[in-house]
Amino acid sequence: MPSLTLLSVLCPTGAAAKGGRRTPFIKYGSIFLGISLALMFINIDLPAGAKVVYYILINIAYWTFLTSAVIPHIALGSELTDDFEERTTLRTCANFLMNIGMLIAISGSLMIVQFFAKIFGSESLGWTATGVLFAVIIVFVYNFCCFSVRNFEPENPNLAEGYVPEKLSLSSVFSSYLQALKVKPFNKLLIITFCVNFAVGVGSSLMIFLYTYVFRYSENKTSFMLLITTLFLLLTTVLAGVFANKFGKKQMMIGGMICYTACYLIMAVLPAGDFTAYLYILFYGIGNATYWTLIYSMSYDTALIEKFKSGNSPDGLYTSMIGFFMKAGSAIGMWITGIVLSAIGFNAEAAEQAADTIANLKLAFGIIPAVILAVAVIAAIAYSLTKEKYALLLTAAEAKENGVEYRVEGLEKVL
Numbered sequence: 001m002p003s004l005t006l007l008s009v010l011c012p013t014g015a016a017a018k019g020g021r022r023t024p025f026i027k028y029g030s031i032f033l034g035i036s037l038a039l040m041f042i043n044i045d046l047p048a049g050a051k052v053v054y055y056i057l058i059n060i061a062y063w064t065f066l067t068s069a070v071i072p073h074i075a076l077g078s079e080l081t082d083d084f085e086e087r088t089t090l091r092t093c094a095n096f097l098m099n100i101g102m103l104i105a106i107s108g109s110l111m112i113v114q115f116f117a118k119i120f121g122s123e124s125l126g127w128t129a130t131g132v133l134f135a136v137i138i139v140f141v142y143n144f145c146c147f148s149v150r151n152f153e154p155e156n157p158n159l160a161e162g163y164v165p166e167k168l169s170l171s172s173v174f175s176s177y178l179q180a181l182k183v184k185p186f187n188k189l190l191i192i193t194f195c196v197n198f199a200v201g202v203g204s205s206l207m208i209f210l211y212t213y214v215f216r217y218s219e220n221k222t223s224f225m226l227l228i229t230t231l232f233l234l235l236t237t238v239l240a241g242v243f244a245n246k247f248g249k250k251q252m253m254i255g256g257m258i259c260y261t262a263c264y265l266i267m268a269v270l271p272a273g274d275f276t277a278y279l280y281i282l283f284y285g286i287g288n289a290t291y292w293t294l295i296y297s298m299s300y301d302t303a304l305i306e307k308f309k310s311g312n313s314p315d316g317l318y319t320s321m322i323g324f325f326m327k328a329g330s331a332i333g334m335w336i337t338g339i340v341l342s343a344i345g346f347n348a349e350a351a352e353q354a355a356d357t358i359a360n361l362k363l364a365f366g367i368i369p370a371v372i373l374a375v376a377v378i379a380a381i382a383y384s385l386t387k388e389k390y391a392l393l394l395t396a397a398e399a400k401e402n403g404v405e406y407r408v409e410g411l412e413k414v415l
Contacts (some may be wrong), residue, residue: 041131092241201333256290268366
């Protein structure tokens with residue numbers, strides 16, 4: 001992931017490409033993303049050792065090109081509008097459609113594979129055809145997105161006459177990261193991101209075990225509960241966007257992180273049963289939707305601080321750093337989960353677990369994420385870039401850019 005984030009720095013620094021700063025990366029990145037995805041599903045006849053190396057390389061290519069398209073695509077929202085509430089609305093729509101896409105892909109992929117397998121006569125070719133279909137869809141929708149915003153994305157400022165591109169080096173990239181960490185509202189978002197994704201790493205690793213061994217749910221009941229969770233996220237995503245625009249992003253983020261913390265405490269404290277499971281889904285849905293709906297919208301806002309100070313717009317850099325902290329939090333969460341499972345004597349191959357193991361599994365699922373999410377609550381409370389302060393900062397930034405007098409009273413905590 002660090003190498004992918006380093007690659008994505010090309011986006012925020014603004015390579016000289018025709019059009020805007022984001023769409024060239026999206027268009028060409030999506031093409032190579034589609035090719036690498038298709039290659040992942042094509043069964044190449046190679047010796048066993050060579051095949052492993054081949055698919056490792058294809059996997060690396062896939063994640064590299066995924067990042068080269070996803071980072072500028074997310075950062076594009078900041079280019080399209082500087083309106084405080086419109087940014088939230090954009091991310092609400094994006095998160096809502098992302099959840100629908102995930103639901104369709106998870107529930108429908110095997111049916112598509114079986115459909116193509118019947119046509120081509122083998123399951124292997126069924127997977128190949130499915131991979132190619134998904135690749136075509138990816139290339140089409142990304143390029144359709146670029147076509148749709150062609151009249152709304154600002155021109156690349158790095159194409160201005162006389163512009164001399166800054167030479168990239170590891171030291172300059174590292175310096176950009178350090179500078180971003182000094183922006184107080186943004187580093188609060190990084191803390192929230194790490195904590196939430198740490199909890200996701202723990203929760204996603206333990207959820208199936210919890211439903212199976214603690215709640216004694218069958219496979220069908222477990223699948224049903226996961227489906228209910230996903231469907232509820234569609235509703236809470238819309239509500240998170242609406243409430244954030246009405247009451248403020250900071251207030252909504254605080255409430256969301258409190259709910260996120262509460263959902264795990266519910267699992268730790270209340271007895272296993274349907275009531276506890278549904279109560280968990282209620283609070284989890286609010287917390288999860290709040291984070292994913294607001295995190296990028298709030299990062300767009302914080303990028304204005306650096307733009308005011310230096311004239312540079314680090315939206316892409318901030319997006320890539322959030323992505324890095326997501327991966328770091330999730331990876332460490334899963335690593336800690338493995339250590340905890342080993343410590344409590346959990347055996348994934350056993351049909352039954354000891355009573356104390358089940359009790360400790362329930363506590364681990366609840367207490368560990370709740371403790372780390374409590375830190376996210378504190379970070380959300382400390383976040384200082386409210387709607388009112390953003391308006392003051394935007395006015396000051398525009399005045400400074402136009403060479404007229406500006407004021408920074410009321411922005412001391414932000415700057």
